[in-house]
Amino acid sequence: MEKNQEDLGERLERFVKEQASVFGEVISYVPAKLAVTTVQPSEPVAAKATPAAVVSSLTGLEERLAVHKNEPWYNAPSLEVLESQIHDCQKCRLGPLRKKFVFGVGNPNAKLMIIGEAPGADEDEQGIPFVGRAGQLLTKMLKAIEFEREDVYIANILKSRPPNNRDPKPDEVETCEPYLWKQISLIKPKIILCLGRIAGTNLLKTNESLGKMRGQVFDLFGVNVVVTYHPAALLRNPDWKHGAWEDLKKVRRMYDELEA
Numbered sequence: 001m002e003k004n005q006e007d008l009g010e011r012l013e014r015f016v017k018e019q020a021s022v023f024g025e026v027i028s029y030v031p032a033k034l035a036v037t038t039v040q041p042s043e044p045v046a047a048k049a050t051p052a053a054v055v056s057s058l059t060g061l062e063e064r065l066a067v068h069k070n071e072p073w074y075n076a077p078s079l080e081v082l083e084s085q086i087h088d089c090q091k092c093r094l095g096p097l098r099k100k101f102v103f104g105v106g107n108p109n110a111k112l113m114i115i116g117e118a119p120g121a122d123e124d125e126q127g128i129p130f131v132g133r134a135g136q137l138l139t140k141m142l143k144a145i146e147f148e149r150e151d152v153y154i155a156n157i158l159k160s161r162p163p164n165n166r167d168p169k170p171d172e173v174e175t176c177e178p179y180l181w182k183q184i185s186l187i188k189p190k191i192i193l194c195l196g197r198i199a200g201t202n203l204l205k206t207n208e209s210l211g212k213m214r215g216q217v218f219d220l221f222g223v224n225v226v227v228t229y230h231p232a233a234l235l236r237n238p239d240w241k242h243g244a245w246e247d248l249k250k251v252r253r254m255y256d257e258l259e260a
């Protein structure tokens, strides 16, 4: 079983390379100019309908965080301090159920942030996001667009594992998401790659399907957000890899535009 799923990961890696060849593209040759379509989430969190390409500040994020100004973690000056202040959190029903708190990992100054919905079993064991089979595939997906895990910052909306990997409940998201907002305020990413429908709908406060979210560039707190398939879904549905590859190429082009 493990081997079969690993094979799927290898197949995706081969696929993305094959697709690069089929499309006559190599990532570094992607044209610098990217046509960005900015679509406002139907129920925006804090952002306003501003062209994504010209927004660089964390619009509205400080105001959103100010609601929590009496929390000990509100003034955390770094990710390390923030983690030390919240790693014992028991604010929702998931706290007593977890084995390990899963804060996040990666470059604290990353321009690209990867956000999933919640830890799974492997993450709960290790306290690190995206380390299971899906995480291994994520690592390969990032490599396909020439990123190492250490180049980006990886986190989830929830920091504790929901039992049996069920979807996060709205009150759990509401309780936990301020921690993610604080992480975003400290990291100040320019691009967020959101993995899966659950993460996308919760992060962007929209009821849109994954199909509708994909292909758009959302503006959340002034950060450009692209939504693609969760790697676990790609393990189950290898036919979706073509779409994932298109999404990944878009993120790479957006990143390269930042560097230009």
Ligand code: SF4
Pocket: 089, 090, 091, 092, 093, 094, 095, 096, 158, 159, 160, 172, 175, 176
């Ligand atoms: S999921 Fe978030 S809010 Fe709930 S206990 Fe874990 S860290 Fe706290």
